[in-house]
Amino acid sequence: MxxxxxxxxxxxxxxxxxxxxxxxxxxxxxxxxxxxxxxxxxxxxxxxxxxxxxxxxxxxxxxxxxxxxxxxxxxxxxxxxxxxxxxxxxxxxxxxxxxxxxxxxxxxxxxxxxxxxxxxVTNFFGTSGAAEHALTLDHVQDAERFRQRFIASCMRASSRHAYTPVDIVIVGGGATGVELAAELSHTVRELARYKVHSLDPASDLRIRLVERGERLLPQLNPRLSRRAARHLRRLGIEICTGAAVARVDADAVHDSAGNCYPSDITLWAAGVExxxxxxxxxxxxxxxxxxxxxxxxxxxxxxxxxxxxxxxxxxxxxxxxxxxxxxxxxxxxxxxxxxxLSREWKDALPQFRYRDYGSLVSLGPSAAVGALAGASGREVLVGGWTARLLYRLMYQKHVMALHGFARMAAQTLAHWIRTKVTPPVRLH
Structure with a gap:
């Protein structure tokens, strides 16, 4: 054996x-x-x-x-x-x-x-101070660390007599950075609704996306990149493109053009290795x-x-x-x-062929953008609730590969019920 x-x-x-x-x-x-x-x-x-x-x-x-x-x-x-x-x-x-x-x-x-x-894992590309001062999203523990710091920063800011804005800088305008920025905008509003903090989500929280390239989501069609940027700006997120990060400090991010972005929390999502x-x-x-x-x-x-x-x-x-x-x-x-690996091959091994079915990016609880590969090979652009539904189905497909259809359907129903009886975000 x-x-x-x-x-x-x-x-x-x-x-x-x-x-x-x-x-x-x-x-x-x-x-x-x-x-x-x-x-x-x-x-x-x-x-x-x-x-x-x-x-x-x-x-x-x-x-x-x-x-x-x-x-x-x-x-x-x-x-x-x-x-x-x-x-x-x-x-x-x-x-x-x-x-x-x-x-x-x-x-x-x-x-x-x-x-x-x-x-x-995260690739810091040798940027000075990035490994020491920036958080990452490589593992669940990293995500939990970011969440706890985010809530703590909001609570500390709201406890001061004179509010000072909470500055969040996300380095990298790819899928991870864009999706996190959109979700944070929703989270801060929900935390205010549950009185976890008393900040004004529109003026007391500043989220900046710093991207080295000329547009967000460079892997997508430029039309989708522009649509995503417009949606993020409507959420109050500041987008800084064409900004190559030169140094990360404990309280700020500096780009190669000399711009300084104040930061209470910096998250690095600019590449992997x-x-x-x-x-x-x-x-x-x-x-x-x-x-x-x-x-x-x-x-x-x-x-x-x-x-x-x-x-x-x-x-x-x-x-x-x-x-x-x-x-x-x-x-x-x-x-x-x-x-x-399940079969014995007497001749040459088969070769892997990758087929790109497209990409989908979440823009918060109710929006998404993406491009799918059409039957003729042409790109099909999707957005709104259609893209959001397809985005959710990606995870269901992963669960089905691990557990089968029946268990996937049961888990989906259980998660849906949970969303109806619990707050939309974790409050502590």
């Missing part, structure tokens, strides 16, 4: 483990092991809703151990420290509790095939520390090691460009590897 180890339980890694557990683990054809440093999974595209207080991560997370028991794979909690390729062993560090006590010791897990699915663990694997990397893979998603250095998602660099053989770091890429690569 071969052992397939999947390092990383993000969108792609967990879906791959679930599918291989169903097809190989349950019938006893292979031993499937998922390794992750956290005990639970949360879909990363929703982290901005945790940061704004819209969602409770405890309600939406998936416990790896429960998923493993239900779908025929094993789960090991611990942080990957390296790979012994000669002995085919994955080195995993000790799992420690919040107080630092050791719950499980460090260990080495043997593998016949290894899949790297580490995801990505592969995590540091990729540099310790002895594999060929690109400038973003991503593992270079062949068209079959095998690493160029070791045919027994595969990589998918944001930690890998797959160059499309037709277009000659690397696929973007998106959840739909990880989903398609998980489907591809689930089929490839």
């Amino acid at each position: 071969q052992t397939i180890v999947i390092a990383g339980g993000g969108a792609g890694g967990l879906e791959l483990a679930t599918r291989l557990g169903n097809t190989l683990g349950r019938p006893g054809r292979a031993r499937i092991i998922l390794v992750d440093r956290s005990p639970a999974h949360f879909w990363k595209p929703l982290l901005h809703t945790v940061a704004s207080g819209k969602l409770d991560p405890q309600v939406y997370q998936v416990d790896y151990s429960a998923q493993a028991a239900e779908h025929g794979f094993h789960f090991v909690c611990g942080e990957v420290e390296g790979v012994d390729r000669a002995r085919r062993m994955l080195r995993v560090g000790a799992w420690r509790a919040a107080d630092g006590s050791e719950m499980q010791p460090a260990r080495a897990i043997p593998y016949d095939r290894l899949v790297l699915a580490f995801g990505a 592969a995590p540091e663990v990729c540099t310790r694997l002895g594999l060929t990397l690109n400038r973003l520390k991503q593992v270079m893979v062949t068209p079959s998603l095998q690493t160029v250095d070791d045919v027994r090691i595969f990589a998918l998602g944001d930690c890998s660099s797959h160059v499309c053989p037709v277009k000659g460009a690397a696929v973007p770091p998106r959840a739909q890429v990880a989903h398609q690569q998980a489907l591809f590897l689930a089929d490839l």
Whole structure:
């Protein structure tokens, strides 16, 4: 019986483990092991809703151990420290509790095939002070840290005799930055309605989006970028394009043109790179520390090691460009590897083909914009409630891939009921 180890339980890694557990683990054809440093999974595209207080991560997370028991794979909690390729062993560090006590010791897990699915982390591009003073949205803990600081800043400002505005600076005008800015505008109004603070949302909170490029959402059609910018401005959000950040201080962000943006909280959402663990694997990397893979998603250095998602660099053989770091890429690569690893191939391995179905960006509770790939290959622009509905269906599709249609439908109904009996944002 071969052992397939999947390092990383993000969108792609967990879906791959679930599918291989169903097809190989349950019938006893292979031993499937998922390794992750956290005990639970949360879909990363929703982290901005945790940061704004819209969602409770405890309600939406998936416990790896429960998923493993239900779908025929094993789960090991611990942080990957390296790979012994000669002995085919994955080195995993000790799992420690919040107080630092050791719950499980460090260990080495043997593998016949290894899949790297580490995801990505924030890329500060060497900007002075960014790593020290800017928050990120890499993990649930990061989103919770931002939410708590945001609420605390609003409460402190409203307790002063003379109000001083709360300044939030979001560096990066991509999907994460735009979605967080829109949700924060909604959150501050809801907190005022529940008397959590006494600030005037229109004048006492200043949210700035600082983008290096000439427009927001550069991956979308320019018409959609302009529509998103108009919507954000109506929400009172200041948009600063063509502003390359040169330095981040504890209380301000400075761009290369000499402009200074006061900041009580700075969030960096300007780019991603592969995590540091990729540099310790002895594999060929690109400038973003991503593992270079062949068209079959095998690493160029070791045919027994595969990589998918944001930690890998797959160059499309037709277009000659690397696929973007998106959840739909990880989903398609998980489907591809689930089929490839489930069968024995006597001839050459099949090649992964990425199909871009489009992009959707949320602009708050009731709006979204996006572009879908039409049947003829032409781009179809969507907005308003149509885009908002399609945006919500993306998460339902992820849940269905993990749990099936019946459980997805039940969870959707339960979440809808919860929104009717609880406040629209977390109040503390």
